[in-house]
Amino acid sequence: MNRFVDSLYVREVAKITDKLYQHGWDERNGGNVSYRLTKEEVKPYEDTCEVLRRIPIACSEEQLVGTYFLVTGTGRYFRNIIDFPERDLGLVRIAENGKYVDLMWGFNDGGRPTSEFPTHLMGHQTRLKQNKAQRVIMHCHPTHLIAMTFTQPLDEKTFTKTLWKMQTESLVVFPEGIGIIPWMVPGTIAIGQATAQKLEQFSSVIWPQHGIFASGSSIDEAFGLIETIEKAAQIWTTVQTQGGNIKQTITDRELNDLARAFGVTPHPGYLEV
Ligand code: 13P
Ligand code: ZN
Numbered sequence: 001m002n003r004f005v006d007s008l009y010v011r012e013v014a015k016i017t018d019k020l021y022q023h024g025w026d027e028r029n030g031g032n033v034s035y036r037l038t039k040e041e042v043k044p045y046e047d048t049c050e051v052l053r054r055i056p057i058a059c060s061e062e063q064l065v066g067t068y069f070l071v072t073g074t075g076r077y078f079r080n081i082i083d084f085p086e087r088d089l090g091l092v093r094i095a096e097n098g099k100y101v102d103l104m105w106g107f108n109d110g111g112r113p114t115s116e117f118p119t120h121l122m123g124h125q126t127r128l129k130q131n132k133a134q135r136v137i138m139h140c141h142p143t144h145l146i147a148m149t150f151t152q153p154l155d156e157k158t159f160t161k162t163l164w165k166m167q168t169e170s171l172v173v174f175p176e177g178i179g180i181i182p183w184m185v186p187g188t189i190a191i192g193q194a195t196a197q198k199l200e201q202f203s204s205v206i207w208p209q210h211g212i213f214a215s216g217s218s219i220d221e222a223f224g225l226i227e228t229i230e231k232a233a234q235i236w237t238t239v240q241t242q243g244g245n246i247k248q249t250i251t252d253r254e255l256n257d258l259a260r261a262f263g264v265t266p267h268p269g270y271l272e273v
Helices: 008-022 039-045 115-132 143-151 158-165 169-173 190-200 219-241 252-262
Strands: 033-036 053-056 068-072 089-092 098-105 137-138 205-208 209-217
Touching: 008 033, 008 068, 008 089, 008 098, 008 219, 033 115, 033 205, 039 068, 068 098, 068 115, 115 137, 115 190, 115 209, 137 219, 143 209, 143 219, 158 169, 158 190, 158 219, 169 219, 190 205, 205 219, 209 219
Parallel strands: none
Antiparallel strands: 033 068, 033 137, 053 098, 068 089, 089 098, 137 209, 205 209
16 A cells, blocks of 8 residues: 555544544543545555455454455554554455455554444444445544433433533534443444444444444544534533523424524424424
């Protein structure tokens, strides 16, 4: 892979992982990103098409065979990726039976894709059914949102409405709401399946006491979704530290007006009509 390190795709992931770290949402090796690339996008960088290594993966994603993903490495620190992209990122292609990936570029010290890669692949596959433009899965540990999972009921409707009412932008950015799974062991097929099931309805899923799993058709879209959700959680937290005595809020009627004005459809049944 000739000059792939200088590609727009590597620069985009290096920049966003740095931003995520700067926000404090990716301590140590917390968080992971995968970015689907098309054959056409990869082609200009292919010189010999050489496979560097074949790496086993814990799931079998036959429908994604031949698909390329630029992905963060397991155990890698987001604060380092910007300086060491060829070490901490890898470009992989899902191999014939879906049980392996072929490493085309990166992970040059022997690294492997994130431990959450099976969950990413299940997530991509699910979102691709809703939206052919789906390209990015982003997982991180946003502080205020995680804090809310200790104090708030883990009920999707209640949680979503709380965040919708914290700022006008929320409903416009995540009108379908936010999915929530129970606490589960990360890096497992079970958490991947539970998350993918939620991604059938929602573009983001809360992992209680852990973080968020978000999807999008671009790096900007996935990041924008996370920062909007986290901003709402930060406002909620600030309201609580001001005493939590809410004197006025955005009503359901106003949220319905907002949805009409912006042409979005709120999750059915979440707002009083
Ligand atoms: P990885 O280092 O394997 O990407 O894991 C980080 C993480 O956030 C697990 O949920
Ligand atoms: Zn995590």
